[in-house]
Amino acid sequence: xxxxxxxxxxxxxxxxxxxxxxxxxxxxxxxxxxxxxxxxxxxxxxxxxxxxxxxxxxxxxxxxxxxxxxxxxxxxxxxxxxxxxxxxxxxxxxxxxxxxxxxxxxxxxxxxxxxxxxxxxxxxxxxxxxxxxxxxxxxxxxxxxxxxxxxxxxxxxxxxxxxxxxxxxxxxxxxxxxxxxxxxxxxxxxxxxxxxxxxxxxxxxxxxxxxxxxxxxxxxxxxxxxxxxxxxxxxxxxxxxxxxxxxxxxxxxxxxxxxxxxxxxxxxxxxxxxxxxxxxxxxxxx
Amino acid sequence: xxxxxxxxxxxxxxxxxxxxxxxxxxxxxxxxxxxxxxxxxxxxxxxxxxxxxxxxxxxxxxxxxxxxxxxxxxxxxxxxxxxxxxxxxxxxxxxxxxxxxxxxxxxxxxxxxxxxxxxxxxxxxxxxxxxxxxxxxxxxxxxxxxxxxxxxxxxxxxxxxxxxxxxxxxxxxxxxxxxxxxxxxxxxxxxxxxxxxxxxxxxxxxxxxxxxxxxxxxxxxxxxxxxxxxxxxxxxxxxxxxxxxxxxxxxxxxxxxxxxxxxxxxxxxxxxxxxxx
Ligand SMILES: Nc1ncnc2c1ncn2[C@@H]1O[C@H](COP(=O)(O)OP(=O)(O)OP(=O)(O)O)[C@@H](O)[C@H]1O
Ligand SMILES: Nc1ncnc2c1ncn2[C@@H]1O[C@H](COP(=O)(O)OP(=O)(O)OP(=O)(O)O)[C@@H](O)[C@H]1O
Ligand SMILES: [Mg+2]
Ligand SMILES: [Mg+2]
Numbered sequence: 417x418x419x420x421x422x423x424x425x426x427x428x429x430x431x432x433x434x435x436x437x438x439x440x441x442x443x444x445x446x447x448x449x450x451x452x453x454x455x456x457x458x459x460x461x462x463x464x465x466x467x468x469x470x471x472x473x474x475x476x477x478x479x480x481x482x483x484x485x486x487x488x489x490x491x492x493x494x495x496x497x498x499x500x501x502x503x504x505x506x507x508x509x510x511x512x513x514x515x516x517x518x519x520x521x522x523x524x525x526x527x528x529x530x531x532x533x534x535x536x537x538x539x540x541x542x543x544x545x546x547x548x549x550x551x552x553x554x555x556x557x558x559x560x561x562x563x564x565x566x567x568x569x570x571x572x573x574x575x576x577x578x579x580x581x582x583x584x585x586x587x588x589x590x591x592x593x594x595x596x597x598x599x600x601x602x603x604x605x606x607x608x609x610x611x612x613x614x615x616x617x618x619x620x621x622x623x624x625x626x627x628x629x630x631x632x633x634x635x636x637x638x639x640x641x642x643x644x645x646x647x648x649x650x651x652x653x654x655x656x657x658x659x660x661x662x663x664x665x666x667x668x669x670x671x672x673x674x675x676x677x678x679x680x681x682x683x684x685x686x687x688x689x690x691x692x693x694x695x696x697x698x699x700x701x702x
Numbered sequence: 703x704x705x706x707x708x709x710x711x712x713x714x715x716x717x718x719x720x721x722x723x724x725x726x727x728x729x730x731x732x733x734x735x736x737x738x739x740x741x742x743x744x745x746x747x748x749x750x751x752x753x754x755x756x757x758x759x760x761x762x763x764x765x766x767x768x769x770x771x772x773x774x775x776x777x778x779x780x781x782x783x784x785x786x787x788x789x790x791x792x793x794x795x796x797x798x799x800x801x802x803x804x805x806x807x808x809x810x811x812x813x814x815x816x817x818x819x820x821x822x823x824x825x826x827x828x829x830x831x832x833x834x835x836x837x838x839x840x841x842x843x844x845x846x847x848x849x850x851x852x853x854x855x856x857x858x859x860x861x862x863x864x865x866x867x868x869x870x871x872x873x874x875x876x877x878x879x880x881x882x883x884x885x886x887x888x889x890x891x892x893x894x895x896x897x898x899x900x901x902x903x904x905x906x907x908x909x910x911x912x913x914x915x916x917x918x919x920x921x922x923x924x925x926x927x928x929x930x931x932x933x934x935x936x937x938x939x940x941x942x943x944x945x946x947x948x949x950x951x952x953x954x955x956x957x958x959x960x961x962x963x964x965x966x967x968x969x970x971x972x973x974x975x976x977x978x979x
Contacts, residue, residue: 689952
């Protein structure tokens with residue numbers, strides 16, 4: 417059972433400098449059980465700062481973050497505990513190419529499992545499986561991760577986390593830089609992991625993704641948590657979206673247009689084009 | 703005049719001893735008129751970033767000929783040509799030189815010998831255009847992903863280069879931010895009719911707004927033409943892992959379910975008619 421709890425968390429960059437910048441202000445929420453959630457918000461609203469607290473890359477300036485049995489606060493933790501925290505929570509960062517560092521793609525992805533005491537053989541096997549799942553062909557295994565294209569690097573970084581099979585997988589913009597089919601396959605992979613028990617937290621600007629896959633959305637606005645919503649409700653709240661600078665997915669406008677023209681669609685059912693067309697057919701008795 | 707002429711371009715990266723050499727670009731030819739905007743789309747690893755780097759001579763071609771603004775790109779012309787081009791890299795961190803956002807935008811202007819007294823005004827003008835005016839004193843490295851991309855865009859556009867290369871320059875922006883940048887580039891093109899823009903993108907909505915699309919696949923131009931032409935090839939695009947913009951995808955899905963409508967009509971009209979049918 418996975419649990420992430422933020423308890424009045426504040427974070428300020430460069431606290432003691434003449435130009436401190438407040439990035440998180442009084443964030444409190446709990447994600448519990450088995451979740452597939454999203455964090456959304458305008459550029460600079462604090463999303464990436466927030467996720468870096470989850471694996472203690474950044475520590476709250478005030479308040480605390482509790483992930484499973486680990487507590488992250490302003491104090492210093494023993495490294496050993498951080499290591500086991502990072503085994504349980506895999507985070508893929510927004511500029512994930514900086515997470516790559518080994519000589520070859522395969523070594524890079526095996527590093528995690530090996531570091532967490534798998535045998536070399538097991539680690540390699542897990543790495544190969546993970547790479548296959550993210551669409552990296554075998555001929556790339558011996559390449560240097562620095563000699564990959566942008567989208568290939570992101571896939572390898574994602575594979576690195578999947579290979580560790582964490583309880584919670586946190587991904588900051590996982591589909592940025594992926595081609596449309598790649599993005600689709602990666603999301604289907606997350607869905608598969610979710611169905612097998614992994615909890616997923618995605619930071620994204622892709623509202624189509626949020627509508628289609630996520631069961632709850634955390635909306636960030638200027639360093640604060642505006643609220644937690646169901647996607648199928650949030651995207652119809654025009655004023656809230658305007659205030660927080662979010663564009664609803666294109667499909668929402670079509671749903672509204674159909675409603676204005678007499679169809680009574682079941683909004684909860686509409687998650688993508690396929691389900692929209694299905695709903696229209698139902699209404700038209702086709 | 704042609705802004706870009708690429709003839710029979712081939713390129714492969716250096717490989718280790720045991721690796722097979724692989725042609726990333728293979729006998730690629732295309733040309734771009736001055737003032738045109740072109741979107742390059744293609745699957746991950748299809749060579750889009752490689753092509754951009756070849757066009758600014760950060761990589762050296764194996765074979766073929768590249769002519770930019772009427773001059774062949776070679777050792778003698780490269781310095782002169784670089785002054786007329788601006789590139790926004792896929793990762794904005796590879797871009798930043800200045801200690802502050804202000805310095806960073808100013809740096810490019812200095813290089814182009816813009817008089818000092820004009821500099822601050824230009825820096826402010828472009829920071830404002832990309833929504834970063836409140837961040838002029840910040841270090842570029844301490845910005846959020848989307849903020850970095852906005853600064854990188856301001857830095858290049860402020861120099862008004864004759865050819866602008868944007869390699870997934872908006873990948874970390876939200877849809878609203880992407881629209882704003884597209885509006886900014888089209889405004890710049892109106893003010894500078896000779897400005898040529900080449901953008902690499904995975905967002906089909908962005909490609910739709912360009913004059914022409916070139917689809918890269920297996921080192922070649924797989925499809926090439928107006929957005930309408932390219933996006934009329936749904937099957938061919940799907941085969942290589944690409945997609946249609948939302949409206950066209952919706953039309954295609956409706957058609958498959960036997961709704962009948964005039965395909966050239968606006969999606970809103972189509973939906974209204976379907977509702978009332
Ligand atoms: N290392 C840093 N030093 C100082 N300020 C920072 C640093 N990193 C981020 N900030 C600031 O903190 C705020 C929140 O940044 P954060 O990266 O969390 O935003 P974000 O929501 O992830 O945005 P984006 O969608 O653009 O990635 C921004 O205003 C940013 O400028
Ligand atoms: N420095 C390098 N050394 C060797 N091979 C490389 C290097 N950079 C890229 N490659 C390979 O060349 C191919 C083309 O890479 P490129 O970065 O041009 O792709 P791209 O079309 O920009 O992809 P993406 O959409 O993922 O950014 C890829 O298969 C990649 O693995
Ligand atoms: Mg971010
Ligand atoms: Mg690229």
